[in-house]
Amino acid sequence: MDCIFCKIINKEIPSKIIYEDDHVILFEDINPQAPFHALALPKVHIPTILELKPEHSVYLYKVVETIAKVMKEKGYSEDGFRVVLNTNRAAGQTVFHIHFHVLAGRLLMWPPG
Ligand code: 5GP
Ligand code: ZN
Numbered sequence: 393m394d395c396i397f398c399k400i401i402n403k404e405i406p407s408k409i410i411y412e413d414d415h416v417i418l419f420e421d422i423n424p425q426a427p428f429h430a431l432a433l434p435k436v437h438i439p440t441i442l443e444l445k446p447e448h449s450v451y452l453y454k455v456v457e458t459i460a461k462v463m464k465e466k467g468y469s470e471d472g473f474r475v476v477l478n479t480n481r482a483a484g485q486t487v488f489h490i491h492f493h494v495l496a497g498r499l500l501m502w503p504p505g
Contacts, residue, residue: 393437397489401435415451416458418494427497428468432459432475439488440479452490459494468496476504 399405401417408420410430421429434451438444444452456475463469473496478485 395437395487395489397431397433397487397491398437411458411462413454413458416454418458418462421493425493426495426500428466428473428495430462430494431491432462432494433489433491438490440485441477441490442479444490455492459492463494463496466496471496472500474500 396405400407400419407422410418410420412418415435416432417435418430418432421431432455434448434455436448436451438448459475460469463473473494476493476495477490478493
């Protein structure tokens with residue numbers, strides 16, 4: 393499949409992996425927008441949340457649960473962090489495999505640009 397994140401999952405493309413298990417992977421964004429910028433995704437290929445089915449719910453839960461665990465371990469939970477899920481063109485989605493951006497380590501402005 394011609395999906396850059398599936399290639400990262402399959403180790404066909406290198407990445408700096410922060411956490412991985414059978415269903416979830418977190419790796420560093422190649423173009424970080426904050427001192428900590430990871431991408432957290434289910435290993436199952438789902439292009440956007442518009443294609444979500446009820447059977448995907450467990451995988452999405454695992455991704456969010458993992459984000460919380462990693463951010464606690466890295467010491468970002470008390471200060472805070474941002475989780476972003478871009479969907480389609482106007483939001484700037486460029487990779488069509490569901491992924492959460494996880495940003496931390498600086499004051500994050502609101503509203504985002
Ligand atoms: P989107 O714009 O789809 O929400 O986010 C895609 C993200 O993937 C971008 O922040 C971009 O920097 C990141 N990205 C694109 N290609 C690669 C890659 O090959 N490796 C890594 N680690 N990140 C990538
Ligand atoms: Zn994919």
